[in-house]
Amino acid sequence: MSTLAAAVAAGHEGNLARALTVLEKGGVDAIALRRTLLEHTGRAMVVGVTGPPGAGKSSLIGALIGALRNEGKRVAVLAVDPSSPLSGGAVLGDRTRMGEHTLDPGVFIRSVSSRGQSGGLSRAVPALIDALDAAGWDVVLLETVGSGQSDVDIAEYADVAVLVSVPGLGDDVQAIKAGMLEVADILVVNKSDLPGAARTARQLEQMLSLRSSDSVHPPVIRTSVPDASGIDSLVSELGRTARAGGRLRRLRKEIVREAESAFALRLSKDLVDRACRSVLDEGREISVVALELAAR
């Protein structure tokens, strides 16, 4: 096993940070590192948090960290902020809202630039999740770039997808929810210390019951970060809602994307499943498997 991957799996923080840099950069080193890290993955629960700008995603993650720490969980965060379309640079400020956890050895926070990628995440995010998983973090909290419109990728990479909205969005509620309602496992109305929260929650419940004929639909939870209310319900809901097979889903999504984007083709579910299995069971490299698919 490579030295860096071994150090990551042994829980060395500086090496984990360096590994994330290598994975973000991509290329041969990233592929080799990812391959070794994959041997150690499969334990972390990945929680995706998405929602419109300013909804309180980072603040809520800050509060979640506290609650999860009280349960004795070791918590990692990937906070994605948008890169500038002009320069490619970015100001990454999400972790500011999580400042009280900076010195907690049971918390690891990493700021990530979307590096030009749309969909609310960066291209390297699946690999970054794997690294945190391999390093033994129990929970990975993943904050998307707040678009709330097209961040549906999160559902593919997270075991639980949390959609955060706020009171007083008015008609925007409709727009935001159009794509996201289907993929969210938990709906949160944050800032419920502000007027209108009950109404927003009701609207969401109504939309949910219209959309699905199932009797069960995602819970709607009201939270307030300053009042520390609703956070514990959210945490217990996370545990209940987490879907099995998140890791398989992540690989699946990634393989499809690699192959389809490189070769502009559509793949059957059957083929993709088999490819996933060869990555999972035989430890084969994703890019190679993707190319194999494409070369068929």
Added chain:
Amino acid sequence: MGGLDDADRSHAYSECERVLARILTKRKAAPVDTPIRVLITKIGLDGHDRGSRIIAAYLRDAGHEVVYTPPWQTISGVVRLALQEDVEVIGVSSLATDHLIVPDLLRELAEAGLDDVAVVVGGIVPDSEHAMLTDAGVGRIFGPGSSRDEIVDAVNQLGAAVRDRRSRAEVPA
């Protein structure tokens, strides 16, 4: 893959590796221009944050990834941030004498194994205190009126040097 015998499979596999290798060499040959990661922060009690905000924007516009913190960070907090964020450069803005504790920051960085990170200071630093900072290992000091180009050039240079040193020291992945 279903429907392939072993010979087919091994042929497909080597074909894939060939294509992959080609893609990767092409990617590698292109100038690797990953952004420099910079932490812009303020330690101590000074709340003047205009300068640090402007610097963060300059560096973003120059294509870098800036982890930005508000004022009032502690030294140990900055060290942990630098470690987790794997930054190459730390910029400390000081308008009210907090640069006096920058040598302590450098010491704690070294203790955490981060002695290769470049540290720059900006703001109001009396000339008589420059030597104290540079002796402690501060890379550059920028006073009021420093131009965008000056600052960006220095961060580019220092960041590239750190990256170069790290890539040579790197354990192969």
